[in-house]
Amino acid sequence: MIRESYRQYGDDELVKASLEGNKQAFGEIIARYKGMVARTVKGMLGDSVYSEDIGQDVFIKLYKSLPDFRGEAKLSTYIQKIAVNLTLNELKRRKRFFSMFTQAGNNEMYEYEIAAHDSEERRDAAEIVGKALKGMDPRFRIILTMRMLQGYSTRETAEILDLPIGTVLSRLSRAQEQLKGILNKL
């Protein structure tokens, strides 16, 4: 009920209130951006309890780093960067862990749970997207996640991933080739 009143607040006001220790205001930030974070984290790591933990870590890290947020970038971009960094760190950790036991890549941990949809068409869509994400190299999967699941432009993708635009363009092309290969098999 109290959180309702924060719905009309702008991001800057919510950040200010959160810095003053107002948990309700921070709760509104979570409510506003959890979907965006879920698309990045679950798009990259799949649907599992680990993704939930990483999602929580994103907001914990955001809360701790709010004093450093100067408002130069949009809050959504700032949160997205944290989500991308934590997700990529988790992928590296998994890769290290699996390389100790097996030659298998980190895709071993990718679980894409297809939600129970009402129609076959909708089930197909979820399955295709899930299999496409799962089959891609993480370097390309993050590009697909930013473009397809988040709707970012090439320039925004480069900014969030902290990559030169040339690198993103080259990865887009290679990711597209890989994706075509995966989708042809489906």
Place this chain on the structure above:
Amino acid sequence: MKASEIKKMLIRSLDPDADTRDFPEKLEEEGVYFDFSYGFSDKVLDRLSHAVSASLPQAEFIKGMNYVFYRIALTGIAAIVILLISIFLMEGSLSINSFIGLSDTYDESIMCLLTGN
């Protein structure tokens, strides 16, 4: 949307010039959505509350230590000053001999004290 259309949309999203802004919305309409489990926000806020309350005793302890350290340091400085003043008043100087209480003692008498002869 047919499976072939979804595939085309996926491939198109990786065209550098494609306008992908409405793609997430289109995917959601097709039932492809990502979200965290029920009660996610409350879990984060709970974790934050625990993190804050766990860090509070630690911070209080460090603050307390700082306070105690200053009190001890100031008391020590005051004691040294009082000691210096009392030595000066009793011995009339602040030489090393005055400090260690050897102002009226000769080397020979120390030898006597040490050797017992």
